[in-house]
Amino acid sequence: MEITIDIEDPMPLFTQLVEQIKSAVINSKIKPGDSLPSIRQLANDLELNSKTVAKAYKLLERDLVIQSKGYRGTFVHPHAIVNSKVDLNAEVLAQLNNAISACKTAGVTDSEIRIAFSSAMNSNNN
Structure with a gap:
């Protein structure tokens, strides 16, 4: 899964991240059960503030697209495909x-x- 953030885009950075992860789920680039990078790792990779990534992850978790399993990490939710289509x-x-x-x-x-x-x-x- 490749994520690109456009700082010139008027869409908030966390929204760009949410939309790209949902799109990756819908297009089967990531599948239910796949692990996602930690907040810190993704923030470093994308050169974003970790609070921005944390906000995106929180929204994705609220929408049941991802799920946090504590110290084991963050994973794509079993029902992520259906849940990614909900707006x-x-x-x-x-x-x-x-x-x-x-x-x-x-x-x-x-x-x-x-x-x-x-x-x-x-x-x-x-």
């Missing part, structure tokens, strides 16, 4: 669009929606 961002965007449409139908202004969204985000971060 949580698209799902969240669809839900937000539905909520915004419902608010606008009820006569809520864009400004009120923004304020409510910000308030909801702040109350859920605590």
Whole structure:
């Protein structure tokens, strides 16, 4: 599996990494059960901050594309192929669009929606 990061790309570096690993899974360049480099090793190989790689790995683990087995390492999840095809961002965007449409139908202004969204985000971060 070859990963290339483009620092000129407006897409965040961790997102580039997530997308490339998912693509490698979908295209069978890496298979369920295969081991992945450690966060430190991949960060060194790609000349990235280890926190960037850790964030990508955390998202991939959340999406059940990879799984950490403690000191034994990180591996491609048994259901990674199916899980790599799920786009949580698209799902969240669809839900937000539905909520915004419902608010606008009820006569809520864009400004009120923004304020409510910000308030909801702040109350859920605590």
